């Protein structure tokens with residue numbers, strides 16, 4: 079049976095299997111969007127300057143509980159936990175991503191400071207009001223039930239806890255033919271609908287420029303012999319470059 083859902087756990091499992099065997103593709107992420115600290119290996123499109131900003135906005139302190147929602151291979155949350163002394167829970171619905179994140183945890187922190195859970199972002203099963211901070215990098219756009227994800231953030235955050243989200247919005251709510259991942263017209267309104275208070279909403283044009291440059295490099299290197307991960311990203315890149323002028327890149331910080 080073909081998998082019709084372009085963002086199912088199975089599709090991400092396959093993507094993570096590909097990227098884990100793709101040194102050239104990982105190097106391109108690092109060369110164009112990085113450099114990232116060793117082993118972080120994001121599978122997302124926020125450049126280094128953006129991740130540094132996300133880290134600052136989370137205001138982490140030693141011992142606080144950080145939840146990395148849709149954590150993928152876990153490197154970003156692990157980096158932030160190592161740099162701050164926070165405890166980390168990573169959540170992702172891709173068993174392959176969580177296996178990889180668990181395997182890599184002790185490259186960053188002691189085992190007791192990081193755990194990873196296979197769960198949907200709309201229903202993490204984490205106890206209510208136990209997260210001091212939540213980070214969600216480049217995933218909100220991929221989750222069909224965006225209200226469900228943000229309600230879950232509001233449920234798990236402690237009073238005064240902060241969430242930092244990176245996402246894309248469509249510039250023109252009337253624009254046609256944008257793929258489903260660009261269906262959001264107002265991230266801030268979605269966040270407020272979950273009962274959260276928006277503290278920062280920033281348009282990040284430079285991130286968008288670097289994303290375009292990244293995909294241009296990927297497409298230039300695509301060939302019959304290219305790593306399967308690079309080939310898949312080149313397809314994604316062609317789709318993205320066709321609509322790039324119609325989307326906005328956003329950093330959003332909110333609080334309970």
Ligand SMILES: C[S@@+](CC[C@H](N)C(=O)[O-])C[C@H]1O[C@@H](n2cnc3c(N)ncnc32)[C@H](O)[C@@H]1O
Nearest residue numbers: 090120121122148149150171172198199215217
């Ligand atoms: C673009 S990747 C970003 C991964 C990670 N945040 C990073 O920056 O490297 C999006 C991630 O969202 C996860 N994801 C998508 N939909 C999800 C859902 N409904 N519940 C949990 N995870 C989901 C995918 O498995 C994937 O790991």
